[in-house]
Amino acid sequence: MSGAGAPEIAVDGSGLTVEIVASSWHTEVMDGLVAGAVRAAEAAGAGYRVTRVAGAVELTVVAEALARRGADAIACLGVVIQGETPHFEYVCQSVTQGLTDVAREHAVPVGFGVLTVDALDQALNRAGLPDSDEDKGAESVQAALQTAVTLRSL
Template sequence: MIRHIEGSLQAGEHRFALLVSRFNSFITQQLEQGAIDALRRHGAKEEQLHVVHVPGAYEMPLIAQKLARSGNYDAVLCLGAVIRGGTPHFDYVAAEVSKGVAQVSMDTGVPVIFGVLTTDSIEQAIERAGTKAGNKGFDAAMTALEMVQLLRQI
């Protein structure tokens, strides 16, 4: 018989760190609220959630690493918004934060969830922070819930 392993969507007693960028805060505040909403809907209590603010997305990997290695959290959610401008800065920041977040997860074995919007326009970011395209903070929290439970079963 084939055994299927899936993560459930229950917070249980797990603890979550939400790492939120202050840059583009009009977007990231919505991502933060979406993530908190998802976690609370799935059983997380306020004392299981800690929000940490960083200046921008580029600073996320270092703080995510510190949080993941602390042993205090079962998952770290990285929530930010990198919006393309007229210079190559977007490309550097988007590439480094995505690589850094993935590396922290691989190095620590703690789910570090990439909830950083990388969009071509402010309008696209707004759509992904709670309007037309849903709330990617909510989606990141759902991924965190599933990954925490999945890792417990493997």
């Protein structure tokens, strides 16, 4: 399982706001990821705003706009499920590179909560739902906030 060895992240996000940007495809998975992200922001004492976009590719342009506006931290949530065409590879590569570029170019932490899976059941298992083994929405917010705290301490 991909979550094996994951650290427990407890962060004090007081005074920080995390922008949670979430795609709309695969409603059940996305609702779980967003709920986990919100729980993590609240547990850290951080402010948050949730913005929904159409799909995973649109995460990049909204993250870019938020970074330009001085966001403290951004968590991007989405799900891309393997299909029968190369579309999966193009979307995954584009989103991964786009979000990495936003983080690097603006020195703004971008939590990567985009699930890239072979099947819907794998996404549901990572969505932070009651029967899920993992909560990638929460993990992406925790990682972004922890990085924001680290950046402020430099």
